[in-house]
Amino acid sequence: MAKYHEISTELIKEIVDGKYSERGKLPTEKELSLYFDTSRNTIRSAINLLTDEGYVYKVQGSGIYLRPVNFDESTNLNLIKGFFSGHQEETSAIKVLSLETIPATEEIAAELNCAVGEPLYYLRRVRFVDNEPVRVERSYYRQEIVPYLGKELAHGSIYNYLTQNLKLQIGFADRKIQADYLSKENAELLGLAENDPALVVNEKIYLSNGQIVILGEGILHFQKISLFSSAKNYD
Incomplete structure (x- = not known):
């Protein structure tokens, strides 16, 4: 599995587990690259997957926010x-x-x-x-x-x-x-x-x-x- 797929899978698990619910957004690309010990390009690819799958959305200059959608049983x-x-x-x-x-x-x-x-x-x-x-x-x-x-x-x-x-x-x-x-x-x-x-x-x-x-x-x-x-x- 490609590195960015592994990271997106781990981030999805953390999102589902509620790790980022209180702050409502993910850490920055820089913080995530340090956390996963990988390049920012790899993090960006992982975030793009999360965006396509409906978990987060990006606001230019502000951050990566959790989608306010709750279809847990769907x-x-x-x-x-x-x-x-x-x-x-x-x-x-x-x-x-x-x-x-x-x-x-x-x-x-x-x-x-x-x-x-x-x-x-x-x-x-x-x-x-x-x-x-x-x-x-x-x-x-x-x-x-x-x-x-x-x-x-x-x-x-x-x-x-x-x-x-x-x-x-x-x-x-x-x-x-x-x-x-x-x-x-x-x-x-x-x-x-x-x-x-x-x-x-x-x-x-x-x-x-x-x-x-x-x-x-x-x-x-x-x-x-x-x-x-x-x-x-x-x-």
Whole structure:
């Protein structure tokens, strides 16, 4: 993981833990560069990530302020890691439904930009928050990029495994959100009725070199998950 990603992750944890709530702003770039023993350019890149993800905003000549937004129970669409807020990560658990190696079909190969028949890991999980099912997940991983994925890893943060253990550089993500009706199977997994409404999130997560590392789909419990996103004015 790049240094500025590590710093942004640490700062997010500190912000969520309330370390800077009393003063309402972060230390200066100079103070942060001394604290993390790194260059101001690296700190600036980390702050830019925090800005894009909606945690802080910068006031020229005044400082880096915490965003006055409190969506602690909501899913932040700006975040690549996981798909849950800090609070939800602390109270979440995962049930692995299946993990197997399958050949890429023509449809999946087109989505992953890989060869038909290439071996993929196919993973299905249910995520729980406060012991309640909130999300049914299915995802595909190219074994050429992720050479090993076991059930012991699937019960935890795969993002951390990819970035910390495999040292993959995650670059960006695309997400498409739409409403749909629950199938009987997904309804049972979420404790709902067949044909109840659901939010469906399809996502592609890319490495910094443009390769797709995860192709996934999440079926969200419509009563237990809300979404939010931050927007910036680039004019």
